[in-house]
Amino acid sequence: MTFIRETVITSLDPAGNVHVAPMGATVVAGGYILAPFRPSRTLDNLLATRCAVVNVTDDVRVYAGCVTGRRRDWPTVPAERIRGAVLDGALAHEEIEVTAIEDDAMRPRLTCRPVHLVNHRPFRGFNRAQAAVVEGAILVSRLHLLPPEKIDREVEYLSIAIGKTAGPVELEAWGWLMDRIAEHRAGTGNAA
Structure with missing residues (x-):
């Protein structure tokens, strides 16, 4: 059974610049499917570096700030096992690696496997x-x-x-x- 979890993906470009973007991550056995639309900095970063971080946050300003362009400079800290960045203040994060790419002109599908999971603080529920x-x-x-x-x-x-x-x-x-x-x-x- 698959389902989509609303997350915040942090990825790095080859120069090490952090990109923060809300994205629905499809949860599948053994990991995730990420399917960013073209054009997308997240897609470019995933294709270039083959890794990213799936962040879970209850600070909904991150979602609103990113999609409105109001704010994109969310604080991050270095990932632990991959070359990546973790959203500072995340409830949890999962460091992932791209293992397969199904190309598509509009929305490629990237299969990703988790390599490290950290729970930072408890989730108290959404209002x-x-x-x-x-x-x-x-x-x-x-x-x-x-x-x-x-x-x-x-x-x-x-x-x-x-x-x-x-x-x-x-x-x-x-x-x-x-x-x-x-x-x-x-x-x-x-x-x-």
Whole structure:
């Protein structure tokens, strides 16, 4: 059985520059399938270095900051067993190596095996606002593909959870997402 886990992938380019990107990682027996769209810095880095780090975080600002372009300079620390970077403050991380590549013009599939797993602190659970921000970040990453009515319906529904359960971190992240949607509609925002 496979399922997708919403994660933050940290990868390095050949020069050692860190790239942080939210990505759904498909969990399969023995590891993950990563399928970044072309063009993608994450894909370029994975193809060049054949390794990355799968980070699990409850700081939803990372998701919102990356997809809106609001913030991408998240602190990292060196990985332990691969040439890579770990999201500082991650709940857990898994260092992975690419073992197979199924090429595709739009979305190659990279099979990855874990080489090291570290739990940094316990996961206390998401509140509904955190889940809404993650869903909102996915929505924002697809603004160019979705009709305005779909965006409005999703935002209206997700706003219920924000209104009921958000703390300061979730409100900040949600604000970034709403600003990005407004910029998209006004035609003033650059793609993140």
